[in-house]
Amino acid sequence: MGSSEIHVSRDSExxxxxxxxxxxxxxxxxxxxxxxxxxxxxxxxLFSIIQWHxxxxxxxxxxxxGYGASGTFLALARGFLLPRFGVAFVVNAASFGLSxxxxxxxxxxxxxxxxxxLWSPREWGHLVLIYLILTPPFFFAAxxxxxxxxxxxxxxxxxxxxxxxxxxxxxxxxxxxxxxxxPLTALALASGVAFAAASxxxxxxxxxxxxxxxPLVAAIPALWLLVHWTGAELRPVEYKxxxxxxxxxxxxxxxxxxxxxxxxxxxxSPEVPFRHAPGLSLNSEVPVPEQLAAFSDGDGISAxxxxxxxxxxxxxxxxVPSALPYHLLPPKPKVLVLGAGGGSEVLQAIYxxxxxxxxxxxxxxxxxxxxxxxxxxxxxxxxxPSVRVYAAEARSFTAASTERYxxxxxxxxxxxxxSSAGSYALNESYLYTVEALKTxxxxxxxxxxxxxxxxxRLPPRDEVKLFATAVDALTGSGPSAPERRLIWIRGWQTSxxxxxxxxxxxxxxxxxxxxxxQRSFDLAYFxxxxxxxxxxxxxxxxxxxxxxxxxxxxxxxxxxxxxxKFDVRPATDDRPYFFHFFKWTLLPEAFKLKGSGGLSLLDxxxxxxxxxxxxxxxISALLILAPLGVLxxxxxxxxxxxxxxxxxxxxxxxxxxxxxxxIVYIQKFILYxxxxxxxVAVVLAGFLIFAGMGSRYAAGLxxxxxxxxxxxxxxxxxxxxxxxxxxxxxxxELSIALPAPAKVIVVLFLIAPLAFFMGMPFPLGLTRLAxxxxxxxxxxxxxxxxxSVVAAILAxxxxxxxxxxxxxxxxxxxxxxxGVAGPHRLNRSPP
Numbered sequence: 001m002g003s004s005e006i007h008v009s010r011d012s013e014x015x016x017x018x019x020x021x022x023x024x025x026x027x028x029x030x031x032x033x034x035x036x037x038x039x040x041x042x043x044x045x046l047f048s049i050i051q052w053h054x055x056x057x058x059x060x061x062x063x064x065x066g067y068g069a070s071g072t073f074l075a076l077a078r079g080f081l082l083p084r085f086g087v088a089f090v091v092n093a094a095s096f097g098l099s100x101x102x103x104x105x106x107x108x109x110x111x112x113x114x115x116x117x118l119w120s121p122r123e124w125g126h127l128v129l130i131y132l133i134l135t136p137p138f139f140f141a142a143x144x145x146x147x148x149x150x151x152x153x154x155x156x157x158x159x160x161x162x163x164x165x166x167x168x169x170x171x172x173x174x175x176x177x178x179x180x181x182x183p184l185t186a187l188a189l190a191s192g193v194a195f196a197a198a199s200x201x202x203x204x205x206x207x208x209x210x211x212x213x214x215p216l217v218a219a220i221p222a223l224w225l226l227v228h229w230t231g232a233e234l235r236p237v238e239y240k241x242x243x244x245x246x247x248x249x250x251x252x253x254x255x256x257x258x259x260x261x262x263x264x265x266x267x268x269s270p271e272v273p274f275r276h277a278p279g280l281s282l283n284s285e286v287p288v289p290e291q292l293a294a295f296s297d298g299d300g301i302s303a304x305x306x307x308x309x310x311x312x313x314x315x316x317x318x319x320v321p322s323a324l325p326y327h328l329l330p331p332k333p334k335v336l337v338l339g340a341g342g343g344s345e346v347l348q349a350i351y352x353x354x355x356x357x358x359x360x361x362x363x364x365x366x367x368x369x370x371x372x373x374x375x376x377x378x379x380x381x382x383x384x385p386s387v388r389v390y391a392a393e394a395r396s397f398t399a400a401s402t403e404r405y406x407x408x409x410x411x412x413x414x415x416x417x418x419s420s421a422g423s424y425a426l427n428e429s430y431l432y433t434v435e436a437l438k439t440x441x442x443x444x445x446x447x448x449x450x451x452x453x454x455x456x457r458l459p460p461r462d463e464v465k466l467f468a469t470a471v472d473a474l475t476g477s478g479p480s481a482p483e484r485r486l487i488w489i490r491g492w493q494t495s496x497x498x499x500x501x502x503x504x505x506x507x508x509x510x511x512x513x514x515x516x517x518q519r520s521f522d523l524a525y526f527x528x529x530x531x532x533x534x535x536x537x538x539x540x541x542x543x544x545x546x547x548x549x550x551x552x553x554x555x556x557x558x559x560x561x562x563x564x565k566f567d568v569r570p571a572t573d574d575r576p577y578f579f580h581f582f583k584w585t586l587l588p589e590a591f592k593l594k595g596s597g598g599l600s601l602l603d604x605x606x607x608x609x610x611x612x613x614x615x616x617x618x619i620s621a622l623l624i625l626a627p628l629g630v631l632x633x634x635x636x637x638x639x640x641x642x643x644x645x646x647x648x649x650x651x652x653x654x655x656x657x658x659x660x661x662x663i664v665y666i667q668k669f670i671l672y673x674x675x676x677x678x679x680v681a682v683v684l685a686g687f688l689i690f691a692g693m694g695s696r697y698a699a700g701l702x703x704x705x706x707x708x709x710x711x712x713x714x715x716x717x718x719x720x721x722x723x724x725x726x727x728x729x730x731x732x733e734l735s736i737a738l739p740a741p742a743k744v745i746v747v748l749f750l751i752a753p754l755a756f757f758m759g760m761p762f763p764l765g766l767t768r769l770a771x772x773x774x775x776x777x778x779x780x781x782x783x784x785x786x787x788s789v790v791a792a793i794l795a796x797x798x799x800x801x802x803x804x805x806x807x808x809x810x811x812x813x814x815x816x817x818x819g820v821a822g823p824h825r826l827n828r829s830p831p
Contacts, residue, residue: 020152020155020158021148021151021152021155021158021159022204022205023204024200024201024203024204025089025148025200025201025204025205026158026159026162027162027200027204028089028093028197028198028200028201028204029144029145029148029159029162029163029166029197030162030163030165030166030169031166031193031194031196031197031200032093032096032141032144032145032166032193032194032197033141033145033162033163033164033165033166033167033170034166034167034169034170034173034193035096035097035100035141035170035190035191035193035194035197036063036096036137036138036141036142036167036170037166037167037168037170037171037174037684037688038170038173038174038177038186038190038193039063039100039137039138039187039190040063040138041170041171041174041680041681042174042183042186042187042190043104043134044680045178045183045260045677046104046108046183046184046187046234048262048297049183049234049236049263049297049298050108050234050235050236050237050298051112051236051237063138064138064785064786064788064789064792065131065135065138065616065619065620065785065786065789066135066136066137066138066139066140066141066142067138067139067142067781067782067785067788068620068782068783068785068786068788068789069135069139069142069782069785070138070139070142070143070146070781070782070785071142071146071778071779071780071781071782071783071784071785071786072778072779072782073139073143074143074146074147074150074778074781074782075775075778075779075782078150078775078778081147082147082150082151085147085151085205086201086202086205086207087207088143088147089144089147089148089198089201089205090198090201090202090207092140092141092143092144092147093140093141093144093194093195093197093198093201094194094195094198095136095140096137096140096141096144096191096194097191097192097193097194097195097198098191099136099137099140100137100187100190100191100194101187101188101191103133103134103136103137104134104187106133107130107133107134108234108235109235110126110129110130110133111126112126112127112129112130112237113126113237113239124611127608127611127612127615128615131615131619141194142785144197144201145159145163146778146781149766149777149778149781150777150778153770153774153777154770156763156766156767156770157695157696157697157698157763157767158696160692160695160759160762160763160766161692161693161695161696161759162692163692164688164689164691164692164695164759165688165689165692165693167684167688168684168685168686168687168688168689168690168692169685169689171680171681171682171684171685171688172681172682172685174186174190174260174681175260175677175678175681177189178258178259178260179259179260181258182258182263183234183258183263184233184234234263236298240295240298240299241295241298241299241300241301242265242267242295242298242299243298245267245269245274245293245295246267248269248271248272249271249272250269250270250271250272251267251268251269251271251272252267252268252269253265253266253267254266254267254268254292255369255373255374257365257368257369259363259364259365260675260677260678260681261362261363261365261675261677262296262297262300262363263296263297263298264294264295264296264363264365264366264369265294265295265298266292266293266294266295266304266369266373266374267292267293267294267295268292269293273290273291274291274292274293274303275288275291276288276291276293276301276303276344277303277316277317277320277344278320278412278453278455278493278494279320279321279322279453279491279492279493279494279496280316280319280320280491280493281319281320281491281519281520281521282492282520283319283518283519283520284315284316284319284519285315286312286313286314286315286316286319287316288305288316289305289306289307289308289313289316290305290306291303291304291305291306292304292306292342292374292377294341294342294366294369296363296366296413300413302341302342302344302366302413303341303342303344304342304343304369304370304374304377304378305342305343305344305347305378305379306377306378306379307347307378307379307381308379309379311350311351314347314348314350314351315351317344317347317348317351318348318351318352319519320348320491320494321453321489321490321491321494321495321496321521322345322348322409322411322412322451322453322494322496323348323352323515324451324487324489324496324498324512324515325407325409325449325451325498326348326349326352326407327511327512327514327515328449328498328508328511328512329406329407329448329449330406331353332353332354332355333352333354333355333405333406333407334354334355334356334403334404334405334406334407334445335349335354335356335357335358335405335406335407335408335409336357336358336360336398336401336403336405336407336408336409336443337349337357337358337359337360337409337411338360338394338397338398338408338409338410338411338431339360339361339362339394339410339411339413340359340360340361340367340389340411341361341366341411341413342366342369342370342378343359343370343378343381343382344411345359345409345411346359346381346382346384346387347381349386349409350381350384350386350387354386354407355386356386356388357384357386357387357388358388358390358403358405359382359387359388359389359390360389360390360392360394360397360398361389361390361391361392362391362392362393362394362674362675363391364391367382367389367391370382371383371389392674393674393675394410394431395430395431395436395439395671396671396672396674396736398439398440398443399439399733399736399737400736400737401443403443404443404444404445404448405443405444405445405448406444406445406448406449407448407449407450407451408440408443408444408448408449408450408451409451409452410431410450410451410452410453411453412453412454412455412494428576428577428667428670428676429571429576429577429578429579430573430576430670430671431578432452432465432466432469432571432578433469433570433571433572433573433576433578434469434472434473434570434571434572434573435473435572435573436573437450437469437470437473437499438473438477441473441474441477441499441501444501445501446501446502447500447501447502448500448501449498449499449500449501450498450499450500450501451496451497451498452466452496452497452499453494453495453496453497454466454494454495454497455493455494455495456490456491456492456493456494456495458540458544459544459565459566460544460545460548461566461568461581462578462579462581463490463495463497463545463548464544464545464548464552464564464566464568465566465567465568465569465570465571465578465581466497466578467486467488467497467525467545467548467549467552468552468557468561468568468569468570469570469571469578470482470486470497470499471486471552471553471557471570472570473499473570474486474499480502480503482553483527483553484503484504484527485499485500485501485502485503485504486498486499486500486504486525486526486527486549486553487500487504487508487512487525487526488523488524488525488526488545488549489512489516489521489522489523489524490521490522490524490538490545491519491520491521491522491538492538495524495545503527504526504527509526509527509528512526513533516537520537520538521537521538522534522535522536522537522538523536523546524543524545524546524549525545525546525549525550525553529546531543531546534546548560548564548568565583565585565586566581566582566583566586567580567581567582567583568581572803573671574803574804574805575799575800575803575804576667576670576671577799577800580606580800582606582607606800609793609796609797610797612793613790613793613794613797616789616790616793617790619789620786620787620789620790621786643773643776646821647769647773647776647779647780647783648783649817649818649821650765650818650821651762651765651780651781651783651784651787652783652784652786652787653787653814653815653817653818653821654761654762654765654784654787654814654815654818655783655784655785655786655787655788655791656787656788656790656791656794656811656814657811657812657814657815657818658758658762658788658791659787659788659791659792659795660791660795660798660807660808660810660811660814661717661721661754661758661808661811662683662684662687663791663792663795663796663799663807664795664799664804664807664808664811665683665687665751666679666680666683666684667679667799667804668728668804669682669683669747671732672732672736672743672747673740673743673744673747674740682744682747682748683747683751685748686747686748686751686752686755687751687755687758688755689755690751690752690753690754690755690756690759691755691756691758691759692759693756693759694713694755694756694757694758694759694760695759695760695762695763697756697760698759698760698763698764698767709760709764710760710761710764710765710818710819711819713757713758713760713761713764714761714815714816714818714819715819716753716757717754717757717758717812717815718812718815718816720753720754720757721754721808721811721812724750724754725805725808728750731746761815761818762784765780766780766781795807798810
């Protein structure tokens, strides 16, 4: 008998004797789950850098697809793998560690161009190839967890608790990690953690011989060396602003900073200087100074201007549309700049003699670049006596502030090509919602102005949506009608919307017209405007902005938004997708004009999300249906058939419901915590850790006691969610000014009871299934994983179209369905 046969025999003996997993093995499961979650979030970060933000949803889908594929694989291979549990666990854990870094390096070499996906079948193939390349690491991690479920089937809750707790810790750890190291280094560390998990499993299961543990441990530093010594680097697509800038002769990256908030790259281009002054009038006689360009994740350019400390050198900043409010305000205004970036808007306020300037910038590393690394170059703008700089999220800072301002200015920080490509279409943005504008207006002094500048796009999209949102915010919010409080102008590249905390006076209209005439800017709207006042300097075939303003302020507002080519309905906190403009009715026209560039009318983020959903749904269906013929009972009994349908419905429903709920609360807490990545980390950690506790509690319940706890858990989920929808808005308003650590505690406190009960239905269902039809366990695991694959993308689509409230209603309805139609509702076991 060979040595491998001896090991298999020993594994088989332990399989029969052990009923509880060793604690060290559970720790290994936790480590592996943490590494998998770190890998998932890192892929979001990495693809935001090399592609765009909307690939974050594909990364979630990929993770869950790997888990679904694992369920199918284990359903088919359990007879071979279970007797070899120890070897299978270690091999899969080590395979995750190796493939995590290699798969990403391979995937970024796929020549995928997201901008061509609608008209190039080749790009669909590239997208599928990326899917296939990035799935294996998640598949290997899920194999370890699924095998442990089956190996210790009587204590599934313990394993599930270790799995969820580890993933929750990983969600927090990756944020801390990204503040310390660059994303590729973090990826190598995550791979090393997987090898550590494999080593611990070898020890926990007392596997022989001990020598193989040496290369497992040695692989941990080897992966770090692989990244650093081979010169592995991120390769952003050539269509990003940073890639284009670096193609210019002499351009060089002179500084780089990384954090969870973004990868900042500073570029100097001495031979072809940067001239970043969006909307600068051709009438300006003051030259744009030397500039350094700071790119966030390869886009979102912000200029760091070389300033000699004199006001005269800043004269060019008076010849952009965003300078308008300074010509309407009294001297020495008090200014709040939201999105200070490299400091251009701060310099503009200094030029116009602002008495006090509060500059708010989300990324503290950007502040450090301007105030420390390039302080001398920037003229120490952030150390100017009138300037106070705050590292904070714009809306949260404003809501927490007790001050009032003469001017609140929202800077233009996204790149024009990114905006034109629709790359922000899927970003939740609470900066431009109806509720946000009301918050800003509440912090203005009497007769103060809110000024927002956007790119001019033809046909217009976000400019019109912003105006519609402003009209909604003003309607019923004061004694003056919206048409008396709005000013709208456009240059050749940007437009600026002013909202006044009061009525526009005749003197202000005169100053407005003088400002525009001197700079050749066009009037789009002011109180009393007539058609002959518009479309004079930068002539368009149609004066889109004037026509939109007239329609949106008139009785046919609803009709206009329905007829308009793009979705320009006002953004709200319930539907915070300001940059989503896609309409199905535009699709035929865009394809008809394909040869003349008509497809550029479509924002790419939304079609890519649809393409991802179609792919994931197709693959998920195959993974669920494929093992049916192998797993289903062949006796023809009615109960076996009923069990099949109930297992499918129950685990599919709770998979959808869990993801829907999780995504709703991630979106809700973005506003409260101040940044999407913080919300993802804290909410994921909270849900996973407390759901793990709920699972651990469920582990103590016998299989035949599962019925009542499942129903009670479903009732608790519905009840807690109903209470939260009532209390969260006033609670957020009361506690928005708390420091960040306190708000994290509030979020975790709120998540705890809901997540605890949400952690119970899955392990209780598996436990009950173990007593009814044990071989359906891996299939149920796969169904749940595949449902989650679809839910991760479907939830975003539903949130875009119907809002967070109805998405949560759908989640609760799915939990209700699971409570009344699951396998626990059968009266007898199958034969």
